[in-house]
Amino acid sequence: MTLLATHLVSRLRLKHLRLVDSLARSGNLHRVAVEMHMTQPAATKMLQDAEQLLGAQLFERRPRAMVLTEIGTFVADYAARLLRETDSFAEGLDNLKAGGFGALAIGAIMATTPGLLPRAIAELKQRRPLMTIRLIAATSDILLEALSRNEIALALGRLTEPKDALAFDIEPLATEELWIFTAADHPLASRESVSMAELARLPWVLQPHTSPMRRLIELTLARQGLGSLDNRVETTSIFATLHLVREAGMIACLPKSILVEGVARGTFARLPVALPNQLGPLGIITRKGETPSANAADFIDVLRSMTAPGEELG
Template identity: 80%
Template sequence: MAPPLLSALIGRLRFKHLRLVDALARGGNLHRVAAEMHMTQPAASKILKDAELILGAPLFERRPRGMVPTEIGGFAADYAARMLRAAESFTDGMDNLKAGGFGALSIGAIMATTPGLLPRAIAELKQRRPLMTIRLLAATSDILLAALSRDEIALAVGRLTQPEDALAFHIEPLASEELWIFAAADHPLARRPAITLGETARLAWVLQPKGSPMRRLLDRTFAEQGVGSLDNCVETTSIFATLHLVREAGMIACLPKSILVEGVTSGTFSRLPIELTHDLGPLGIITRRGETPSANAADFIDVLRTMRTLPPSLA
């Protein structure tokens, strides 16, 4: 026999309840949320009361600046967001299948995979399933893991960022990455045969945001060498912006060899003679623990496995 709450969810909870809880958790203003959902405020209030009655607990607290989720409300809002994303993915995939396609697949990847592994893998997958819709989120590993935990993507090509990540995610290693610290070819440090890390601390850097694996590695390395924090910096997740700021604004940065090798070979950039004492850990296929991948996700994983030795820069 199903538990009472599960019976209530199956029998009474509707998408209108999920939409309202999700929107209210993000917006906090019942009047504005009602307008977004094209209904009156009393109607929105009734839907909220219905949801609270079904779940048996208050979901929001009214405060002077809007409505704030209770602890239970925040938990319910996370569930509502996941269910709405799943419904959107389902309808997109259904439309694609009815049109003769292969459904849809949402994946995430760190930017270091974009010069080699990822484009080849996507090209191969499109050969196998030409009408499948692929959605790609390119971001740092911490952002990808958050998206994976929210079911926004089916899998990620990246790395775990904390030891406790292994409790929620499984990683199948694909390759290791070598990191290079670099500058523009005409940067004053580019002509130096030897450079200490401390000498670069006073200069302008382009860094990934705090929390990303590469930023944490650099902060740790600077701290271990007694240099302190890098305060003169621009933070961005964009490789395109990083390369332009290094080339045109005279900044220093750190990126994987796979991204830089062509620019260094052509003379656009110069690898600085600084060795990092730590690495980022393996790059791999990350999935949620205890979950069987969909057919599309399993096919993409198979493609990645067969190509793991192909890109020399990532091998």
């Protein structure tokens, strides 16, 4: 460790980092002072101390808000990561002292939620009944962001960009088939043939444009010379998607594992439209070069025991 690093570690305090983190989110020093139970002059002095210690201005003072400088953004990102790790450490320590097994934060894409994920969590809770499990259910791009910020220990999902392989390791577990579907009473539900050109003119429920599934749909449209789906609602919520399809007559695309029961019951209908380029395998994603904690390693072991290479979800 350099002399500068030693000096910073010895003098930089969590209170400085909490101030920077809170101010980065709100941009209002008065509000931050109230949150931290101190006077505004005391908060101003603490910020000045942090800037003096770091030798750089962290915020630009503007009439309506405090705005991060480039260096301030770097420091605020570090503060947020460290505070999350500190809070997670404190929660896990309290859990262990109470006779539990600590805590584990995981993320998962929606394809895993009907079967694999609940079974894996149930098995993990059998092994470690007092472990606190925090779950984020989202699209792969959101999970990778959470993983990069140390908000979760691992993710069940897929890499979304070639550059992701530089930051993350992935252990493939299974594949998933995507279905385009409607409500069972939709005019297209009984059709034996439907084209993407027809569907492109109808209202859709889609994931955000950064998600792998959304990119696949747009790639399929582009290869058929069709434009974007302009009549759309965007959401990451499975429940909102299903309700909009069933009650608002919209078109959507979801994994087979989520839809198979609803189609069998006659609530939804799979449309005879094939997506020619299905998504790659989903797997266990971890930060590159990082050894999983005991809790994370146990969960990974459970996932491996419940899947076979190339198995299809649903």
